[in-house]
Amino acid sequence: MADGHVVALSGGVGGAKLALGLSRILPPDRLTIVANTGDDFTHLGLTICPDLDTVMYTLADLSNKEAGWGLAGESWNFLDALSALGGEDWFRLGDRDLATHITRTRWLAEGRSLSTVTGDLCRRLGVAHPIVPMSDDPVPTIVELKDGGDLAFQHYFVRDQCEPVVAGFRFEGIERAAPAAGFADALARSDLDCVVICPSNPFVSVDPVLKLPGVQAALDGSDAPVVAVSPIVGGQALKGPAAKMMDELGMPRDPVSVARHYAGRIDGLVIDEADLDSADLVREAGPAATVTQTVMVTLADREQLARDTLAFAASLRA
Secondary structure (H helix, E strand, C coil), X not given: CCCCEEEEEECCHHHHHHHHHHHHHCCHHHEEEEXXXXXXXXXXXXXXXXXHHHHXXXXXXXXXXXXXXXXXXXXXXXHHHHHHCCCCCCCCCCHHHHHHHHHHHHHHHCCCCHHHHHHHHHHHCCCCCCEEECECCCCCEXXXXXXXXXXXXXXXXXXXXXXCCEEEEEECCHHHCCECHHHHHHHCCCCEEEEEECCCCHHHHXXXXXXXXXXXXXXXXXXXXXXXXXXXXXXXECCCCHHHHHXXXXXXXXXXXXXXXXXXXXXXXXXXXXXXXXXXXXHHHCCEEEEECCCCCCHHHHHHHXXXXXXXXXXXXX
């Protein structure tokens, strides 16, 4: 296990599972969790941060464990009333979840940064480990479609159920954005042991984080290894549209494609036992590879994958 500090980069549901596993085996002063904010958007006048909230609710043990997103014990009176009035009800906002979005929106309007707001929300929900947004600057993900049009990410992902065929992605304003202070400070730590890319969509959950100005330079200038966990297992994405996106981008659905996508940006890739036959091809693509169980069904699975990933990082560091 790592002796120093670990930075975990996370998207939503899949990433939050490993982030929870890491939080179970590392104390708060040795782990910084950085969440993607490319998914953030304004809806019904409220600032919605889906990946930040998924990670926060997961570590607070408040999440809907069956859905993987939202809050347990949620009710939908507001959404039902909104639908009856002909309002935009395609993005499901539960009654309890609304409190988070309303509070965040009010605090942001008062001039607080997203980092400060996230820290305050986490403290009030009893989350001890630091969760920081990748940036305090808006960097909305735009999905470029094969037919030549564009869609805001949540319109593609939720409203249109990932049906449009994708041609690429861009992150508006990223050239003017900066990593949040908590993110930059964590990468600059002298005791940084490793950076873990949790099993999240490489294109829309991880690329926005890695493409922030200064992030790749900080990773390249550090001795700490960068280790990713493949989100593709046995030709499928366990959650989300990553496999469909790979098909549409002309990439085989396997960990080798993940390794090639991250080429030059990671030192190692953790792949599932179902993809054992791909290990050598992953290594040929550049990063080192290790094989373990990456499918996280139970809390014990999350903790074990966290241990295996940190042990792999330690072997690369050695």
